[in-house]
Amino acid sequence: MAGEQANSDVWTVGRLLTWTTDWLASRGSESPRLDAEVLLAFVRGCQRIALYTAFDVPVNDDERARFRGLVKRRGEGEPVAYLVGNKEFFSLPFGVSPAVLIPRPETEGLVIRVIDICQSAGEQARIVDVGTGSGAIAVTLAKRMPRAAFVATDISPAALAVARDNATRHGVADRIKFVECDLLDAPAAAGPWDVIVSNPPYVREDEFDALPRDVRLHEPRTALVSGPTGVEVIGRLAAAAAKTLAPGGWLLVEVGPSTATAAEQVIAAHAELEPEPTLKDLAGLPRIVQARRRG
16 A cells, blocks of 8 residues: 555556546646646657657656646646747748747648749749748748748747747748838839738737637737738728739738638729639638739
8 A cells, every 4th residue: 555655646647648638638728638638748859759758757856846737827828839839830840939920731722832933933033021920931941942042920029039030940040031011112122023911910809818818818900900800901902912023923911711702802993913723721721812913
């Protein structure tokens, strides 16, 4: 009995994961097991898959203390990506901070679409990523399109610092020019562009309070909310695209399902732009609004 009691006091990897998963589930996490594994792997300095061969390994006091602190913050709604300072996008690791939105799988569709478009042009395209945030779009494209030229803009100097770090991390810092400006409002972002790609703010003000708690309380509001209609920024971007796209150039904009139709309308209002079919994401929801410069 004494031996059994002693063993029950040992916090192994498996026991920690089981307890933490249950606790995070009680706190409203939508992915409690994944959250627990990511945080414990971060604390132990290992790949998440390595935890599966270490279920019976005791976790020392220092690691438990660090893990406990992170789990408490996660239980209060802080996103896991901010806690560990990292998020995977297109199978690449990206540094993140509260200065930038956390990259999401839906945005990978923009990358795929740009690659598809530029393959027919021999990948010698001039591409600008507007509102680059963490730099996930521009950096991923630069990794996969070595012959293209890139500019990435953002109004936030803190976001641009994160994006530059990610470009350096992935060896493409010399191929992306980072410009601090509002959309394309800078000489270095004047074009002409073969592709303008953007994941802009597209949440309506009346939708903000319904966002998940971790998004609403921790991710930058200015990168989420566009205004009362959700397409204020997209409308200004379309006006800029009408002036800076090369003839035949593409405008690709990520949208939310609730603002897709309004986004299509504000883009179509510009005579210089020819609307293209809106693309759906893997869930069947409208996600990428497209247009081409006439001529």
